[in-house]
Amino acid sequence: MTLPDLSGFDAVVYDLDGTLVNLRVDWDEAARDAALVLREAGVEADAMDLWGMLDVADDHGVRDDLERELAAHERQGAWTSDRLPLADHLPEDGVPSGICSLNAESACRVALDVHELEPHVDAVVGRDSVATEKPDPEPLLATLEKMGVSPGSAVFVGDSARDEVTADRAGVAFRYVGDGPSGV
Structure with missing residues (x-):
């Protein structure tokens, strides 16, 4: 897996499932x-x-x-999720970090706790945290607002075309966690 270059940004917002962890959901x-x-x-x-x-x-x-x-x-x-390689870089990124996910906020928090990432995350916005979900820009913008960061100084890292569209609509730079989209 190719890790994205996140240098040059004042903040990083990550998608959760498929980016930092793989949730084991049936x-x-x-x-x-x-x-x-x-x-x-x-x-x-x-x-x-x-x-x-x-x-x-x-x-x-x-x-x-x-x-x-x-x-x-x-x-x-x-609770049984797998930690992905990018998660190892989260504690070292040195900038404010947030989570913007299509999963429920409570599930995001469980995964962050299980993988000891919670202390390194400044804001979490899940599918149920705001009135809309990705690819609407509201969840990403709400994450940045909670972090006190402007859209132009941040990057959103995700694994899907939906994540890329969300970033574009929010006016936020985007990087894929791997080699390209895994679906919309």
Whole structure:
């Protein structure tokens, strides 16, 4: 894995899953459990992906219930997550650092704690921390605001095209953790 050059930036915001750690989440099981939450609300969701389920949950007033279900799966996956090579550089980067993730904030915090990275992170924004999720720029901008850093002086490091689009929309430099995008 090629590590990105992060020199020249006053702050670094990292995606979590696929960038610093790999959460061990059984996404098929999470989707089945999410579909049950929607079925209880009278919505047939078996053919939907998780993002579609989240959108439908908003429309039917069960977003909080669905978030709790998904967050439980993500926290479980965080407890058994694998640390990735870039995580070893986080304590040494020497600048304010934050996390902006599509995972639940509580799962991010578990993973950071498990891998002893929490003391090196100044702000954490997860899928459920703000009203929108990546690729909307709001989560990344909220992370930078919590860090007291302007978008023009920071870099966002991620593993997906969605992360790159988020950075572009927020006016933040972007670097891939590896050799390119892993999906949108």
